[in-house]
Amino acid sequence: MRAARLHGVRDLRVEHVPDPEPGPGEVLLAVKAVGVCGSDLHHYLEGAIGSLRSHEPFVLGHEFAAEVVEGGTLPPGTLVAVDPNRACGACEWCRAGHGNLCPHVRFAGVPPYPGALADYVTARPDELVPLPEGFDAATAALLEPLGVAIHALDLARLKPMASVAILGAGSIGLLMLQVARWCGAGSIIAVDPLDYRRRLATEAGADAVAASAAGVMEWTNGRGVDVVLEATTSPDGPQHAAEAVRIGGRLVLVGIPTGDRFAFDASMVRRKGLTIKMSRRMGDVYARAIAMVQTGKVRFDPILTHRFDLSETARAFDLQAEYADGVVKSVIYPAGVEEHGGRRS
């Protein structure tokens, strides 16, 4: 089969590799759609994500949908989303219901566990998420980042009519914006330095937009918002979030900073008495993610901007890295873009 393998910084090659062998009880899946995630870009641009580095050619991709080929109980040809998070289920954190924090997790697309930018993958039956009628492959793939957004809002504990700022109007920011509305946010401001992303934030339902966190203070007449959801890749993002939140407010940090470090002015976060919550992947969210899509509470069309064949994976990653051509989310189709009725952008 073909797989897009990362050999080093900005060195992604589509190569022929042996087909994966399903283990006992596992299902063989034909991959249909894979979203390119900000975390994939950290691997592409930095060769690592935080302290995690692969020394072997490596297959990225954890936001994906696939069709059953053989194994399991679903009929061959069934389209499913796949939960990339295989927690151990036995450790103290798993037993407490925090599989997203399991230290023994096997996460598809995080070294050393290969991801989905390939023709075929294997999974356990309990990792397959069955879909309602009418879901296409890209919609199914984007349930994973939507799940990340839902988990972040679970951590935000919004009160009815709370004011919210979203820092970073990339795909996670634009999804959190839409989910925040259904969690009772009364007013939402989205902050992004890129003009086209501010426009998309307005389209996705933001009440206001700003190019920098200073705009949040202006918008709230110097008070700051109740909750800031941070989803940038900037090491300064958390500090900007702390500047934009009100006294006694709450920060949820979702973004992964380039370079694996960030800093706060201690005096500011201390004097404001802030609550700061780190968000890690997601909890049990698929049922709610599906319900939000099914009932039209969340739209993927402002986010899904580009579609590529597997052979064009490197081009997709370069486009994402350069923030070129109005890109937010690229989806890669190993079986071909046209086969799935995808329009090319």
Ligand SMILES: [Zn+2]
């Ligand atoms: Zn992701």
Ligand SMILES: [Zn+2]
């Ligand atoms: Zn565990």
